[in-house]
Amino acid sequence: xxxxxxxxxxxxxxxxxxxxxxxxxxxxxxxxxxxxxxxxxxxxxxxxxxxxxxxxxxxxxxxxxxxxxxxxxxxxxxxxxxxxxxxxxxxxxxxxxxxxxxxxxxxxxxxxxxxxxxxxxxxxxxxxxxxxxxxxxxxxxxxxxxxxxxxxxxxxxxxxxxxxxxxxxxxxxxxxxxxxxxxxxxxxxxxxxxxxxxxxxxxxxxxxxxxxxxxxxxxxxxxxxxxxxxxxxxxxxxxxxxxxxxxxxxxxxxxxxxxxxxxxxxxxxxxxxxxxxxxxxxxxxxxxxxxxxxxxxxxxxxxxxxxxxxxxxxxxxxxxxxxxxxxxxxxxxxxxxxxxxxxxxxxxxxxxxxxxxxxxxxxxxxxxxxxxxxxxxxxxxxxxxxxxxxxxxxxxxxxxxxxxxxxxxxxxxxxxxxxxxxxxxxxxxxxxxxxxxxxxxxxxxxxxxxxxxxxxxxxxxxxxxxxxxxxxxxxxxxxxxxxxxxxxxxxxxxxxxxxxxxxxxxxxxxxxxxxxxxxxxxxxxxxxxxxxxxxxxxxxxxxxxxxxxxxxxxxxxxxxxxxxxxxxxxxxxxxxxxxxxxxxxxxxxxxxxxxxxxxxxxxxxxxxxxxxxxxxxxxxxxxxxxxxxxxxxxxxxxxxxxxxxxxxxxxxxxxxxxxxxxxxxxxxxxxxxxxxxxxxxxxxxxxxxxxxxxxxxxxxxxxxxxxxxxxxxxxxxxxxxxxxxxxxxxxxxxxxxxxxxxxxxxxxxxxxxxxxxxxxxxxxxxxxxxxxxxxxxxxxxxxxxxxxxxxxxxxxxxxxxxxxxxxxxxxxxxxxxxxxxxxxxxxxxxxxxxxxxxxxxxxxxxxxxxxxxxxxxxxxx
Numbered sequence: 001x002x003x004x005x006x007x008x009x010x011x012x013x014x015x016x017x018x019x020x021x022x023x024x025x026x027x028x029x030x031x032x033x034x035x036x037x038x039x040x041x042x043x044x045x046x047x048x049x050x051x052x053x054x055x056x057x058x059x060x061x062x063x064x065x066x067x068x069x070x071x072x073x074x075x076x077x078x079x080x081x082x083x084x085x086x087x088x089x090x091x092x093x094x095x096x097x098x099x100x101x102x103x104x105x106x107x108x109x110x111x112x113x114x115x116x117x118x119x120x121x122x123x124x125x126x127x128x129x130x131x132x133x134x135x136x137x138x139x140x141x142x143x144x145x146x147x148x149x150x151x152x153x154x155x156x157x158x159x160x161x162x163x164x165x166x167x168x169x170x171x172x173x174x175x176x177x178x179x180x181x182x183x184x185x186x187x188x189x190x191x192x193x194x195x196x197x198x199x200x201x202x203x204x205x206x207x208x209x210x211x212x213x214x215x216x217x218x219x220x221x222x223x224x225x226x227x228x229x230x231x232x233x234x235x236x237x238x239x240x241x242x243x244x245x246x247x248x249x250x251x252x253x254x255x256x257x258x259x260x261x262x263x264x265x266x267x268x269x270x271x272x273x274x275x276x277x278x279x280x281x282x283x284x285x286x287x288x289x290x291x292x293x294x295x296x297x298x299x300x301x302x303x304x305x306x307x308x309x310x311x312x313x314x315x316x317x318x319x320x321x322x323x324x325x326x327x328x329x330x331x332x333x334x335x336x337x338x339x340x341x342x343x344x345x346x347x348x349x350x351x352x353x354x355x356x357x358x359x360x361x362x363x364x365x366x367x368x369x370x371x372x373x374x375x376x377x378x379x380x381x382x383x384x385x386x387x388x389x390x391x392x393x394x395x396x397x398x399x400x401x402x403x404x405x406x407x408x409x410x411x412x413x414x415x416x417x418x419x420x421x422x423x424x425x426x427x428x429x430x431x432x433x434x435x436x437x438x439x440x441x442x443x444x445x446x447x448x449x450x451x452x453x454x455x456x457x458x459x460x461x462x463x464x465x466x467x468x469x470x471x472x473x474x475x476x477x478x479x480x481x482x483x484x485x486x487x488x489x490x491x492x493x494x495x496x497x498x499x500x501x502x503x504x505x506x507x508x509x510x511x512x513x514x515x516x517x518x519x520x521x522x523x524x525x526x527x528x529x530x531x532x533x534x535x536x537x538x539x540x541x542x543x544x545x546x547x548x549x550x551x552x553x554x555x556x557x558x559x560x561x562x563x564x565x566x567x568x569x570x571x572x573x574x575x576x577x578x579x580x581x582x583x584x585x586x587x588x589x590x591x592x593x594x595x596x597x598x599x600x601x602x603x604x605x606x607x608x609x610x611x612x613x614x615x616x617x618x619x620x621x622x623x624x625x626x627x628x629x630x631x632x633x634x635x636x637x638x639x640x641x642x643x644x645x646x647x648x649x650x651x652x653x654x655x656x657x658x659x660x661x662x663x664x665x666x667x668x669x670x671x672x673x674x675x676x677x678x679x680x681x682x683x684x685x686x687x688x689x690x691x692x693x694x695x696x697x698x699x700x701x702x703x704x705x706x707x708x709x710x711x712x713x714x715x716x717x718x719x720x721x722x723x724x725x726x727x728x729x730x731x732x733x734x735x736x737x738x739x740x741x742x743x744x745x746x747x748x749x750x751x752x753x754x755x756x757x758x759x760x761x762x763x764x765x766x767x768x769x770x771x772x773x774x775x776x777x778x779x780x781x782x783x784x785x786x787x788x789x790x791x792x793x794x795x796x797x798x799x800x801x802x803x804x805x806x807x808x809x810x811x812x813x814x815x816x817x818x819x820x821x822x823x824x825x826x827x828x829x830x831x832x833x834x835x836x837x838x839x840x841x842x843x844x845x846x847x848x849x850x851x852x853x854x855x856x857x858x859x860x861x
Contacts, residue, residue: 018055068091087103126150217246353377364383416439561581596622645671
């Protein structure tokens with residue numbers, strides 16, 4: 001029959017068309033099926049261009065293919081009649097490539113090869129049905145057993161006994177005191193369960209952990225904290241009583257933080273205090289210890305401190321700053337005219353100033369500048385330059401003589417550049433012609449140096465502007481200067497020479513020259529005194545009665561500074577040894593030792609007066625503040641009034657308390673601690689017949705309890721003895737830990753706590769794709785160090801199995817007697833394979849583990 005008919009026949013009389021899952025099945029089918037000249041249809045077909053097993057709707061993988069040589073060979077064959085080779089036949093008893101596959105047209109006539117599933121809906125009452133050859137078996141769920149998983153595990157009802165102060169009730173799902181039965185316990189008023197989980201009948205016939213009833217403790221009381229706080233309101237009673245519900249009969253008085261005066265925002269300044277996340281009341285933003293920071297609006301800059309803190313005296317540590325407008329300075333330069341978009345005394349960010357030149361002058365640089373957010377201009381103010389000059393620079397002035405004639409001819413304003421074109425300047429130029437421009441020596445250009453005749457009959461750009469390169473007037477502290485040209489027109493090649501008046505000495509070259517790019521070839525020299533009389537107390541010589549001078553004339557010696565002094569707790573670095581005298585202009589630098597900061601300049605210079613320009617700076621040690629907190633004890637590596645960078649402080653708690661955060665902090669280079677001071681958290685409570693602030697008479701007994709999730713070491717009671725001492729110290733409370741959980745095989749583990757073994761940590765299990773969880777998906781670490789559930793198993797998702805308990809063969813669309821005989825013979829052969837397990841969805845030749853089926857429908861999909 002054709003492939004569609006074969007598929008219908010298999011689904012009607014059996015389960016579906018056979019699916020091949022490994023090489024062993026192929027060898028088995030090839031060995032006992034009779035040879036047919038037209039071979040056999042199998043349950044694989046091309047669906048959406050992919051070869052797919054129709055019984056499982058799974059795509060054929062490369063690893064599981066069993067194609068004959070050069071097959072499939074019709075993958076690209078697109079027939080117009082719709083009869084493409086989209087079906088697959090299997091070569092049974094073929095002389096070559098026996099058991100291999102071939103793609104074939106689906107309308108061909110071949111023998112159908114079917115299979116039937118053994119599992120039914122009611123095969124297993126409480127378990128998964130696993131297909132086997134000619135049969136099936138049941139794999140029972142947790143808590144069930146028997147051939148069909150109908151029997152349930154039961155727990156001993158006599159073991160369910162209520163502890164003191166408790167009662168219970170039980171509910172069952174699978175019968176009285178059977179697997180899954182839950183017993184809920186409750187305690188009398190004033191008591192609570194040691195753990196809240198119900199007692200459960202487990203799969204091994206035992207009960208889970210039974211709880212006990214414990215006294216309900218009240219939360220620990222502690223005195224209100226002091227310093228920077230005011231008490232309000234007072235409690236209604238000076239004695240508190242712990243009630244049966246675990247609550248005190250009154251509230252502890254509250255110490256509220258003192259308040260600094262409120263800080264208000266302005267149109268130009270924003271104030272941010274504390275977290276400012278909306279969680280604090282308005283008055284808490286300005287309470288003791290809170291810090292506020294300030295920020296200016298756009299277009300304003302802050303004047304003053306960026307933040308302030310409310311102190312214990314209800315005052316702010318720093319005054320409130322102000323925000324002032326950012327204003328750009330009035331632009332200055334030699335431009336001929338300017339126009340700004342705002343008043344010159346209030347040029348705000350965004351304001352612009354535009355510049356133009358008078359006729360005969362050309363603007364240099366951008367014509368418009370803009371005021372930026374930081375109060376500076378975005379570009380330099382432009383300048384105006386001439387474009388022409390007289391032909392004879394030495395004859396700028398014409399005089400009318402006595403004869404009534406001019407002393408000279410007027411100079412000609414000559415053009416300062418040339419043009420080079422492919423045709424004479426009197427000609428017309430065709431489209432595409434290019435002309436180039438050059439400026440005369442000593443001149444620079446503004447604009448393109450080439451122009452082109454365009455399609456529109458216009459030149460692409462006008463001639464550039466040629467302006468004379470002029471050096472600026474040399475400026476400095478020289479006593480005299482002489483230049484080879486007028487100071488307002490110092491062209492390239494012009495020179496300026498410098499001399500000093502008597503008593504001064506010229507520093508650097510005496511002559512500088514203007515270069516082609518309009519700059520001087522050297523720095524302007526200076527005149528330096530640098531000398532003084534050898535004996536400043538004898539400046540005057542007198543001629544005596546004997547005709548001799550009263551003294552020898554003094555000598556002029558260089559001005560020098562005495563050796564400078566290094567700062568205390570610092571060093572000095574000078575160009576000469578500290579034992580030497582230093583000439584005028586010498587510079588020394590100062591540095592402070594590591595861990596110290598400076599106040600004052602870090603450089604000093606020997607002046608003309610023979611004095612250093614500034615004294616050594618003051619070096620002071622960087623010291624961290626004494627760490628403050630509620631820790632019970634601390635130890636630092638240095639004295640508390642001198643905790644230098646690198647110093648450490650370690651913290652410990654007294655018995656019964658547990659340290660929160662890192663136990664050691666270190667002083668950094670900037671005088672701050674690298675971490676917050678840790679705190680101590682109490683691990684237990686004390687219950688005494690009188691308030692803790694009272695004195696206790698002999699015979700008084702106090703009891704101790706540890707917090708949930710903690711165990712004790714030491715006695716839980718203490719008694720006031722005749723000697724006025726307590727009979728035993730408080731016990732030590734240590735955290736109870738659960739054993740480490742492992743992730744299931746083929747699965748993952750995810751826990752809520754960073755340390756999942758601590759009390760209250762909840763861990764969830766998940767399986768990888770293709771697997772399902774068998775067991776509890778969530779486990780919680782209980783008060784007694786036990787997990788509420790064990791690690792589950794990750795089992796493969798059930799897949800249909802090839803269990804050909806019945807194989808149907810048909811040829812020509814009808815079953816013949818010979819086919820029936822063959823089916824009987826096939827059943828006998830399959831009995832020899834009983835116990836072997838196959839998976840219809842297998843993608844490899846390896847034997848798969850038993851698959852799970854809940855009913856016969858599951859075996860098809």
